Amino acid sequence: MFDINKIRSDFPVLAREVYGKPLVYFDNGATTQKPARVIDAVREAYDSYYSNIHRGVHALSDISSGKYENAREKVRAFINAESKKEIIFTAGTTASINLVAFSFGERYIKKGDEVLITALEHHANIVPWQMMCERKGAVLKVIPINDDGSLNLEKVNELITGKTKILAVTHVSNAIGVINPVKEIIEAAHKHNIPVLVDGAQGIQHGHVDVMDLEADFYVFSGHKVYGPTGIGVLYGKRKWLEDMPPYQGGGDMVDRVSFEKTTYNELPFKFEAGTTNFVGAIGMAEALDYIGSIGMDNISKHENELKHYAKERLEQLGGLTFYGTTANTISILSFLVDNIHQYDAGMILDKMGVAIRTGSHCAQPVMSRFGIDGTIRASMCFYNTKEEIDILCEGIEKVKMMML
Amino acid sequence: MSNNGKTINQVQDQIIDEFSLFDDWMDKYDHLIEEGKDLQLLDENEKKQDFLIEGCQSRVWLKPDFDGEKIYFKADSDAIITKGIVALLIKVLSGRTPSEILETDLYFIEKVGLSQNLSPTRSNGLLAMVKQMKLYAMAYKAKQKG
Incomplete structure (x- = not known):
């Protein structure tokens, strides 16, 4: 009802x-407004069990860490990812795209390679790729749109070449509201073994997202646009990519062993979560997802x-x-x-x-x-x-x- | 635009008086729109990139004219409310010496309720317009000395 x-x-x-x-x-x-239960969950985190995650042996740290990992599980379930290891908490959509543009770029992009985006993108799904292309000497190509705002899908196959290394597309246009047929686009790209990043900033809050069904390689979104707190976001990535990509930022929690000669990195998802993450934000976002579930x-x-x-x-x-x-x-x-x-x-x-x-x-x-x-x-x-x-x-x-x- | 012999602060006080007649925001905007209609506009060929003020959601052109003593401003905008805002600034600051423009405290902005438009990230660029007028004044002042 x-x-x-x-x-x-x-x-x-x-x-x-x-x-x-x-x-x-x-x-x-x-940005979306917050239901009281999200605000309460954030308050409760600070009021009653606040302590840094994955660090202490003490009671509060245990509770915080448990709630944080529970939030990860809730995100996994919400987008139907295969594993919790594929859920990376970031500061938001923009941070998630920057992470992928950097780490994917470091691992796979060489001079003359091509990155494909669309003419419907938010600046956050343009500029990180542009920066990476400049760094790597790669070329940014753009799928055009029709007069009604829909993507010109005929051009997709034309623009995919042997040099295309990744395709980034928004699930829904923030500027004009157009929903892109991302499943179709992913299918077309996969025929050429090209991974696809989907910017879900405007998609996640308006309909069911099932990353396994979509076969998305990366799906990113922000907590604050899905009735959760600001400063928290998600990077979903297929395990095979995340395992293979180098870390984005270095620091605490993302390491396995550190010495001045050599550092080895922690396993997924922690490899991509350097420093103290916004774990209270993650807990608040999970509450928002529960709330959406209840509606x-x-x-x-x-x-x-x-x-x-x-x-x-x-x-x-x-x-x-x-x-x-x-x-x-x-x-x-x-x-x-x-x-x-x-x-x-x-x-x-x-x-x-x-x-x-x-x-x-x-x-x-x-x-x-x-x-x-x-x-x-x-x-x-x-x-x-x-x-x-x-x-x-x-x-x-x-x-x-x-x-x- | 002539000041009819009024001082800067007399003009500011007059603007404050006029706006004090309106309690309702819509009436204030109506008045602002009317002010914009009195603005001496730029010719189309004067709307050049050089005179465009950066940092506004609407386009604002501001053209200074210096006669060796006083600066006269003309302006235009593609948004009507912005045009009204720049018209008020011109009413206060046009036909003044560079020193007067530099020294003026534009207190009318807060008094008529436009100060909420003053933060640097606000899109109407009121702050950018004021800054640009003061920059012109600074440049002409340097020229006077030189």
Whole structure:
């Protein structure tokens, strides 16, 4: 039973007002709000058993370490990875991609090799590869998109060459909400023995992710976009890659034996977790995943899909809106412009009406360039949003039009 | 733009008075939009890269003109609210000497409720505009001395 009022009451911040108006939070693509039980889990970690993990022999360290490893198991189960060893905790999606770009690059990329990404990527899935390509003398190639925002899949096979070493693709576009057919892309790449990294920052919170079914080589996401704390993220990697790749950062916990002559590294997953990790964040994220489990991903997807269709219909009725990412296969993100009104002007007015949306390029300038624009207004909705909130957004847009036109 | 013989602070106080009439944010924005309409705009051919202020979500062009004594600013923006904000700055700082511009404490920004737009990461670039105006003033001041 999907009880929206109960769900909203799970998120303390949703009850607040801004500028004397009820908060309408439509910036979930940037980060999601936290349910009380996640906040409580984080508080409990500091209140009642806080101690460094994998270090001490004492009671609290045992509890912390146990909770941390339990969080790893929950992440494994959530994305259906084969083994806990394949779950690396990082600071977030960006950190995960940087890790892979560096370590994979060190191990496998040589001068003249090629890395394939898509024109839909967030800067976080462009720049780390660019940096690695520069370091290695490799070439970055880009799969283009169609006018409706979908990937031009015909180009995938054309762009894959004997020199392609890895393909990185976003599961869902943060800028325009388009869901990519990642399973198909992975299948195509695997025919040429090319591993695929999937940026799941906008995918993990909107639908079931099964990395074994996808056969993804790497799947990365952030805790804060899936109702968990900030500063924690996940790198899932197939064991064969993670075993073979060199460590990214050196430090404590990632070592086996250290001497000044030679250091040997710890086994997976610890080899990639140098220093004290954000274990409290990991515990909080695991709580968020449990919470999602209690709502049910199918219920979440269904409600979000309803919101998307309602919002699209209502906004279209206002007239003068141009939508970006018009392909049918999208999540509950609407990216649009209103007549010739600057997105920034619209954002300022909506803000004062209590509506939090994002304006600008959404850290995806190449996507904006593809459509010949500087930015859009992005309303990114999730399962705690309501149709009434969409009505308020529409009133806001009408107000914007009245003031600006 | 002429100051009608008013001092910088007289202009600032006048702006504060005008904004004090509005309690509602929408009315403040309406007023800001009106201010933007009074702005003496740049010609299309003056909207050059040189005059573009970096660090704004909307584009802002700011062109200085120095007659040896005072600096006159013209500006434009592709966002209407930003245009209003830059219009206020110009109202206060245009037609002033480099020293006056450098020494001015722009207290009206906080008083009219725009200071929330002042943090360096804010996208409207109010801070960047102020900085750019002061940079021009510094350059012309050096020129005066030289």
